[in-house]
């Protein structure tokens with residue numbers, strides 16, 4: 001079993017990702033696909049007159065401030081446009097894909113965080129009305145049912161809180177929790193960079209391997225949203241996933257290339 005997470009940043013070639021996945025799936029590889037959608041969400045939010053707001057926590061992590069209206073835009077893009085776009089591509093390639101969010105069947109569950117601490121102009125402010133959280137529990141029953149019946153699950157945030165409220169969660173960490181729950185041998189985190197760069201954005205500074213015991217020390221090279229990927233990788237390997245690969249989803253055969261070791265391999 002492998003878990004493939006494809007991001008939603010500008011430049012990602014969903015056609016290439018889906019074609020590669022379709023070939024692997026047809027050759028008998030069991031997999032679950034998780035996706036993001038941040039780039040398109042930003043664009044749609046701007047177009048709808050509710051521009052995105054990002055907050056940086058005192059510990060340096062960046063996240064989307066998700067008020068109710070942002071959550072609805074987020075769902076339109078992630079669960080609507082991106083999820084159905086991927087399912088359509090896979091269907092056209094002859095793969096019986098089923099698109100679900102973490103809300104459906106309570107696949108991704110976690111605690112609702114209503115307030116977030118944000119560093120603004122050197123001061124720490126508390127913002128309320130946030131619909132975010134972290135996946136703490138993965139309910140694999142529905143996924144196993146689908147896999148057992150021959151469907152390829154295509155999953156996306158949001159998750160559901162214990163009270164049944166939709167919460168925006170990080171896709172990389174959700175994929176990590178899923179990979180652990182499914183006892184996946186490999187998790188791929190594919191985005192619009194060749195992997196973790198020592199000196200971002202210099203692509204020649206690609207870090208090729210990271211020892212599983214040492215992942216967190218690489219957080220220092222990751223800026224803003226890349227930090228969540230490194231954190232997700234650490235959580236996955238700690239949870240028993242054999243290897244995590246940060247790979248490039250901009251062209252070629254992104255999944256096969258990453259499986260063959262292109263990118264940053266955490267093992």
Ligand SMILES: Nc1ncnc2c1ncn2[C@@H]1O[C@H](COP(=O)(O)OP(=O)(O)OP(=O)(O)O)[C@@H](O)[C@H]1O
Nearest residue numbers: 007008009036037038191197200221222223225226
């Ligand atoms: N050291 C680094 N190496 C590589 N990328 C980095 C680094 N530091 C920061 N980044 C940024 O991290 C981004 C990837 O994270 P991001 O969360 O935007 O991607 P994604 O997974 O495609 O999106 P989504 O949130 O929609 O799933 C890159 O586009 C790059 O700008």
